[in-house]
Structures are given as C-alpha cells and as structure tokens.
Amino acid sequence: MNGPFLCGKETTYEGGLHEPGIAWWPGVIPPGTVSRQSATVMDFMATLADFAGLKLPADRQFDSMSLRSAITTQKEVLR
Numbered sequence: 001m002n003g004p005f006l007c008g009k010e011t012t013y014e015g016g017l018h019e020p021g022i023a024w025w026p027g028v029i030p031p032g033t034v035s036r037q038s039a040t041v042m043d044f045m046a047t048l049a050d051f052a053g054l055k056l057p058a059d060r061q062f063d064s065m066s067l068r069s070a071i072t073t074q075k076e077v078l079r
Contacts, residue, residue, distance in 0.1 A: 029071055037070035037077060047071070 021039065025028055028051075042064045049056055050066035069075045 013035070023071055033074055035070045035074050035076065037067060039067055039070075041065050 043066075044058060044063075044064075046062065046064035046066040047068055051070045056062055056064070065077060067077060070077050
C-alpha cells in the first residue's frame with residue numbers, strides 16, 4: 001500500500017519512489033544509518049562498481065549513479 005502517494009511500486013510516480021530499502025554491511029554501513037536518498041534498482045550497478053573500486057566505461061552513458069556516500073555517510077547524492 002502506498003498510502004497518500006500516486007500509483008504503486010511498479011511506477012515512477014511518488015508511490016513507486018517512496019519504498020524503503022534496507023542495507024546491512026558490518027564495518028562499512030554504520031549502525032543506525034538513515035538516508036532519505038531517492039534511488040532506483042539501476043543505481044546498484046554504479047554503487048557496486050564504486051565499492052569494488054571499478055570505473056564504469058566512459059564511452060557511453062549510464063542511468064546509474066553511485067549511492068556509496070548516501071549509504072555510508074548519510075550524505076545525499078544529487079542527480
């Protein structure tokens with residue numbers, strides 16, 4: 001149920017973006033970290049590459065951004 005938000009989880013309307021995500025990684029993600037960062041599943045690619053120390057190829061554009069700082073320091077990332 002998306003409460004007062006428009007549409008549901010499968011859309012890009014408010015109801016689709018306001019779904020909680022939970023991450024647990026001892027030693028990397030501090031306990032009690034809460035972020036208000038908006039993200040999509042597409043952001044996993046850039047985030048995981050960033051944690052692995054890899055760079056995404058520069059010869060194309062990606063609809064993905066690293067959420068590493070949002071996950072580890074609660075600092076939001078601007079799109």
